[in-house]
Amino acid sequence: MCMALYTRSETNMSLSCVRRSRPFRTSSSSRRSLSLTMWSVKSTVRAGRFACRQISVEAGNVVFGRSGKQFHPMWLRERCVGPASVQQETLQAFRQPHEFPADLGIVSAQVSPLSDSGVAPRTLTVGFTDGHVSVFDADALNNEADDFAACGIQQSDIKCPDVFMWDKSTGSDVPRLSYLDVASGQPEVLLKLTTHLLRYGHVIVEGVPSRDGEVAAFARVVSEYPSVRPTNWGPVFNVRSFPDAALKDLSYTAEKLSPHVDNPYRNPNPGFQFLHVLENECASGESLAVDGFMAAEQLRLESPAFFKTLCQTDVRWENDGGDRSTALIHFAPMLEVDKSSGKLTQIRYSPKSGGYCPALSMEEADTFFQARRRFAELLHAESNMVRFQMVKGDLWIFNNLRLLHGRSEFNPHEGFRHLQGSYVDADAVTSAFFRAKYALKASSDSDSDA
Numbered sequence: 001m002c003m004a005l006y007t008r009s010e011t012n013m014s015l016s017c018v019r020r021s022r023p024f025r026t027s028s029s030s031r032r033s034l035s036l037t038m039w040s041v042k043s044t045v046r047a048g049r050f051a052c053r054q055i056s057v058e059a060g061n062v063v064f065g066r067s068g069k070q071f072h073p074m075w076l077r078e079r080c081v082g083p084a085s086v087q088q089e090t091l092q093a094f095r096q097p098h099e100f101p102a103d104l105g106i107v108s109a110q111v112s113p114l115s116d117s118g119v120a121p122r123t124l125t126v127g128f129t130d131g132h133v134s135v136f137d138a139d140a141l142n143n144e145a146d147d148f149a150a151c152g153i154q155q156s157d158i159k160c161p162d163v164f165m166w167d168k169s170t171g172s173d174v175p176r177l178s179y180l181d182v183a184s185g186q187p188e189v190l191l192k193l194t195t196h197l198l199r200y201g202h203v204i205v206e207g208v209p210s211r212d213g214e215v216a217a218f219a220r221v222v223s224e225y226p227s228v229r230p231t232n233w234g235p236v237f238n239v240r241s242f243p244d245a246a247l248k249d250l251s252y253t254a255e256k257l258s259p260h261v262d263n264p265y266r267n268p269n270p271g272f273q274f275l276h277v278l279e280n281e282c283a284s285g286e287s288l289a290v291d292g293f294m295a296a297e298q299l300r301l302e303s304p305a306f307f308k309t310l311c312q313t314d315v316r317w318e319n320d321g322g323d324r325s326t327a328l329i330h331f332a333p334m335l336e337v338d339k340s341s342g343k344l345t346q347i348r349y350s351p352k353s354g355g356y357c358p359a360l361s362m363e364e365a366d367t368f369f370q371a372r373r374r375f376a377e378l379l380h381a382e383s384n385m386v387r388f389q390m391v392k393g394d395l396w397i398f399n400n401l402r403l404l405h406g407r408s409e410f411n412p413h414e415g416f417r418h419l420q421g422s423y424v425d426a427d428a429v430t431s432a433f434f435r436a437k438y439a440l441k442a443s444s445d446s447d448s449d450a
């Protein structure tokens, strides 16, 4: 929870508050850009560090952030966390967008000088045309303006680990943890596990007891969500060389499985898959993983036009429910990117689940099929593929929105092979990451207070 320090505004027009930000580290890209726009602000210059350009107010009470970008009055106003603006325990907003004046403006704005100690936050006091006065933590505003994905309102630190994209040469060592460590529930271990998942896309946990349904119990321990994400395959599905009850899928055979994501025909797709080896007496049936983000970035570098068509063409994903009793259909592109950053957010690739393109013009279809063909080549390139043998007790957790998984053909006559799988939504892992991170931060703060 963000701490709030309440102050009475100088004009006594309304009660506002200062949002104290948690310690913030600028990204390297931010530091780079800042070094080009450095202002001489004595108190922010420390040995070996870049100076920070502060919020400034110019004629007409126009407020500029550190990057030199002008803040919109409404952008500032919805960041006010005073008691007239938000519920104080949750910091959730009271008002709807249409309840603010359409022409909301700023009548006064003032930046406080930094305290002599440099510890107290620099504040920005803004008077709005509707009579409301807000007092902001200027650093928090700057930090959010610089890195929208890392700084929030209801929680100030919302930065996820940076993604590390890998290929065979850099990702051959799948990160591994022990079951006993993870099952302890210690925040240090859960932070390590979830950081690996968010950074590399997968982790193998070793020594997980071979119990029916253990995979779902384990997923609940990691996420602290009361349930896993059920699908038409059930809360837990069984991967053997024969159908799971009456449900059929290519996975439920001994055939090889080329790199694919699961359930692209669902909306939303299951985010993370937990796949537990209950038994494996087969020497065949090697598992494989491909970092879909890496392959997609390779495609973007080779051919921006191919990348663009896979981002912009909504294709049709299909499944018959496993027993032809229903139709699971979703229309979505093979590649998804974040609109503001351009970073990849999701890969969909699974020919066994469709991916049929609409009847495009000859020219558009030609581009689409060439792009899909090249992307498939990259996904199947041995230079992008990591292979490993999973043994009894291994539980592989992977980001189903990023990682493609598969296996080579196995021979069921070698012995019994039984994997159980379960899904959780993507936010189950990110929220587990933040829970562990905040718990450790709180513990560290209480230790330093003692």
Ligand SMILES: [Fe+2]
Pocket (backbone or CB within 6 Å): 251, 260, 261, 262, 405
């Ligand atoms: Fe699969």
